[in-house]
Amino acid sequence: MKTLHVYVVMATAILSVRTQVTKGAEKTKECICELNNSGLTFPTRRLQNVMSGATDCTQKITTQQMSEVDILMDKLHHRLRQLEQDVVDLEQEDDGSSQQGDLYMAVSLRIIEIELAEILDLVSKLNTTTAGHQGLSKDISIKLKNMNTEMESLEKFDHTQIVQKQKQNQVLMKALTKCQADMLVTVAPPVIPVPGNCFRGNLLNVTGPSTYTVTEYGTSYAFGAWGRDPKPAKGKEDWYWLVALTSSNIYANYIRWYSSHSAIVVGVKAEDVLISSSNPTTNTVQGPNVAMYENALYYSCYNSPTLCRFNMTARTITTTALTDAGHNNKFPFCHLGACYAYTDVDVSTDESGLWVVYATPENFGNVVLSKVEVNGTASLGRTWRTSLHKRTVSNTFVACGVLYATRYLDKYNEEIFYSLDTVSGLERYDVGLRIKKMTDNIQSLNYSPCDQKLYAYSDSYVLTYQVVFG
Template sequence: MKLYVILFLYAPFTLTKQAAPRDSCVCELTNSEQEFPHAKLDTVEDNVSKCITNITPKKVLELESLLLGLERRLPQLQEDVSILERENDGELYGVLSLQVIENEMTDIMELIQKLNSTMLGHQHLTTRTTQQVEGLKAEMEELEKYDSTQVVKSQKANRILKRDLDECKNKNQLITQPTNHPHGQCSHGQFVNITGPRVSTAGEYPGSYKYGAWGRDPKPQAGKESWFWVVMMTSNNRHSNYVRLYSSLSSLIVGVSGPGNIMIHSSNPATNTIQGPNVVLYGEALYYNCYNQDAVCRFNLTTKTVTTLRLPEGTRFNSKGNFCHLEECYPFTDLDLATDETGIWVIYTTTKDFGNLVLSKVLEGQPPTLGHTWHTSLYKGGVTNTFMLCGVLYATRYVDKQIEEIFYSFDTATGVERFNIGVFINKMAPNIYALNYSPVDQTLYTYSDSMMISYKVLFG
């Protein structure tokens, strides 16, 4: 005879026998534990999400941007006053310069008011969030009472144990430095964000020239450290034959160019004149796409001579490899010249790369030569502009009429590509036709629908 043994595990459950048909056995299961308050847990999760939404890195960067903007504006105001004292002619220039200084003082006062308002808002936010966190802590401790099987407590203990083990392990290991620097890092630190517009001006010819570029020479001659340059597409928004120089930012804003225009050729366009807005000035030489050529021209401002650098076979030119977004392509933006801490770069596309961005180092000389070349996986037709910063290529895309996004980077030191940069540019006009970084003042200079706008780069 076989013996069958049935064991019942008695926990917080009660079994009650009920009357049932002859061929079946039914038991009622009653849970003696308290019902878990799921609704309360959902409320706690919602409150945590609100806290995360309120406290973000952007709020910290907002305050840092305001402080940095104020730090930069005050010396600029002092410099403009000094220039006015030296160059005041007692006539139109003096009146316009005083107007510029008055506008700068108004901007500084508005910046101070916004800074005070932001700091007060952050204080209120900190107080409110501290109270919310204390309340959430109490609610979570209350919910832990329902952890009858001690799962949460065990997880906490495991996390603490793992942390202690990691600390012990790290203390006993020799710390070695990485062979390559982190992505996008240089002597300033790592690129993390940009400020709102610092300078916004229509310049000397308001609304006259939609396409163009402006900025500062990263390698200026002695005595020209504060000079600015402007190149405007004066023929069909496509071509130009001169660069215009200004001795200071105030002079550019009020439209007083001491040196005036430095002509490349009397005709526009002509052989070796400028084609497209993506130009840069470096070491007293202008670099740009030569008219009707797949080549980079170098115009020496001192000797007034032009030398050329032929790009690889298959390079797209004459508006066949433009920057674009869904609504528009920017004509004759096949070649984009850029500067950074390391020198000059050219960004372009070739038929062999099927329209993906190609990046090459331009080596100074007369003529210049092509250095190392990198090939990316980023299709240029989905890009609105590019710039270089500390040897890293960054690309932007059009979001809407108010916002442009720096979304992509390619590190020439490591070959690593990223598509999640997520830095946003607040625009003053819908389209950015030229974008260049100046290592002199760590500033981005944009030319946007006839407007000249600058943004300060923030490093971590």
């Protein structure tokens, strides 16, 4: 028997090929391959265990499980909205003076009771589901960590370093992708300076409402205004003022004080301050856009292009002429559906003081903004003439030296779409911040630098919105 040996070394294994010749009655030849593995045997069972664990993780985390919380949250949100509407409906139902009214209220209360029970059930299910998902997440996290450790251990059997090369290729591909993306990036735009040099930063959002209640007048008077005095008289730092147009939704002759926010919510007034004995007359408030500053009410005077200042302590009135300003519905706030009557003049307060908004024929009916200088009496200071037509605006307010204008979008939303920076003179028509409405119209907006809130009077309801700077 003759044997021919050929040796091929493969990593840690030796492949031996030999030809064997057998003598006998008939000579035969055959090739025999012998593989002698001098390395470690690959642990196939450990790899199978990892693959089995990965399959188990995939089966435990399903799309349905991931969407359970979202479904419950949607149901809860729907129920809360329905409960809110039912409570509003209950408040507007019969006052209970009749048996029928008592029946309506009893039925409504029962409906609210059922909805509360459903909300509590949804909250319980949400808590249970969330707890289950947290436990599952913890269990899966441990299993993934163990599988990762096992796979790293199995890599030592990769004698040809294929896995290592693949990892290096992945790092290179990520670096290449990032390099290509960096080449496509355009130069960053210059940083926009804070408008009005406001120390609070830019106006980022308006959230809320956080207050939504009808006044003690009920729904009798749709037009009015309310807010806080940025520089109040001593002892009235936490007081709130309210002016409702109690005559034809056009005129008012007194201011109502409330000693706290809760007092105005429950309708407990502190005092009424009379401006004039009759309504309307020379010193009557005309239109809803009024403001309180340094213990004095500023408003559009009856039937004249004049700014009135009513001293709350001395009960005296001084006036400031708004030369050529439109009045008596010449340049009111409007939207496509209608105009807000007698809103030719709007008074606003901010961190720097008092402002007045109006329009003139000389400026083609566009908005004019004037700073009101207050030194015992009121006089007009610096004036800005804008390109914003006043009849395209539904409301204005000033915050941190910037004039903002809103417009009517629909019965659910108002939009802050315009701004004028009084420092740079820059006008923008792309502000694009929405205000969520609870009723169809907002008759007045007052910004308070005391708490950075907007005080809105909306179809007899008083609301507050939080202004977010940053």
